[in-house]
Amino acid sequence: xxxxxxxxxxxxxxxxxxxxxxxxxxxxxxxxxxxxxxxxxxxxxxxxxxxxxxxxxxxxxxxxxxxxxxxxxxxxxxxxxxxxxxxxxxxxxxxxxxxxxxxxxxxxx
Amino acid sequence: xxxxxxxxxxxxxxxxxxxxxxxxxxxxxxxxxxxxxxxxxxxxxxxxxxxxxxxxxxxxxxxxxxxxxxxxxxxxxxxxxxxxxxxxxxxxxxxxxxxxxxxxxxxxxxxxxx
Numbered sequence: 001x002x003x004x005x006x007x008x009x010x011x012x013x014x015x016x017x018x019x020x021x022x023x024x025x026x027x028x029x030x031x032x033x034x035x036x037x038x039x040x041x042x043x044x045x046x047x048x049x050x051x052x053x054x055x056x057x058x059x060x061x062x063x064x065x066x067x068x069x070x071x072x073x074x075x076x077x078x079x080x081x082x083x084x085x086x087x088x089x090x091x092x093x094x095x096x097x098x099x100x101x102x103x104x105x106x107x108x109x
Numbered sequence: 110x111x112x113x114x115x116x117x118x119x120x121x122x123x124x125x126x127x128x129x130x131x132x133x134x135x136x137x138x139x140x141x142x143x144x145x146x147x148x149x150x151x152x153x154x155x156x157x158x159x160x161x162x163x164x165x166x167x168x169x170x171x172x173x174x175x176x177x178x179x180x181x182x183x184x185x186x187x188x189x190x191x192x193x194x195x196x197x198x199x200x201x202x203x204x205x206x207x208x209x210x211x212x213x214x215x216x217x218x219x220x221x222x223x
Contacts, residue, residue, distance in 0.1 A: 006151075034211075043200075043214045043215060043216050043217065044152075044200065044202075044214040045214070046211045046212075049211070086151070086152060090210075096142075096154070096157055096164070096165060097142065097154070097202075097204075097212050098154060099144070099151060099152040099153075099154070100151065101150065101151035101152075102151040102152065
């Protein structure tokens with residue numbers, strides 16, 4: 001079975017502060033991890049995936065297999081980062097995507 | 110491609126009525142997913158199809174929910190009879206089956222059952 005846990009439903013930081021959105025997973029095989037973002041009144045869209053090892057909009061995420069985590073980080077949060085963030089896992093070569101409960105990030109001015 | 114298209118965008122219906130949500134996936138994609146989004150439970154996978162065949166419907170809440178995919182370009186999610194607790198945003202997503210593939214989401218259907 002595959003499971004994704006995001007322990008924080010709500011996260012509030014001030015502009016310019018570092019932000020970390022936590023994600024832990026449970027999967028017996030080799031997982032593929034993603035972060036999706038949903039801005040207000042918009043559709044979910046892919047933010048980044050672990051295999052790309054890229055930085056998107058200043059966000060990075062490192063897969064830590066020892067801790068089974070895939071935390072999303074940004075050193076300096078911006079107001080436009082305010083959104084709902086979902087961590088997701090795909091296993092067995094793709095297809096089924098399991099999402100965490102989501103974290104609503106609010107960046108205050 | 111216009112992306113994943115869902116209709117209607119909003120639906121308000123009375124308890125007990127039948128509700129049908131529609132989805133047109135991205136052309137060429139062979140996996141389709143139906144998700145339900147609520148404040149309490151986040152995004153829940155209801156069912157997904159590969160090549161028009163239902164693979165896992167374990168997330169479907171109960172027999173009142175059913176989903177079909179008669180061809181590669183169309184899917185429906187039906188609730189009969191609807192109940193107030195079904196009120197949520199229902200998302201359809203599609204992807205191309207394979208490793209590390211991105212799922213593309215529709216705009217969602219906001220369902221309100223009164």
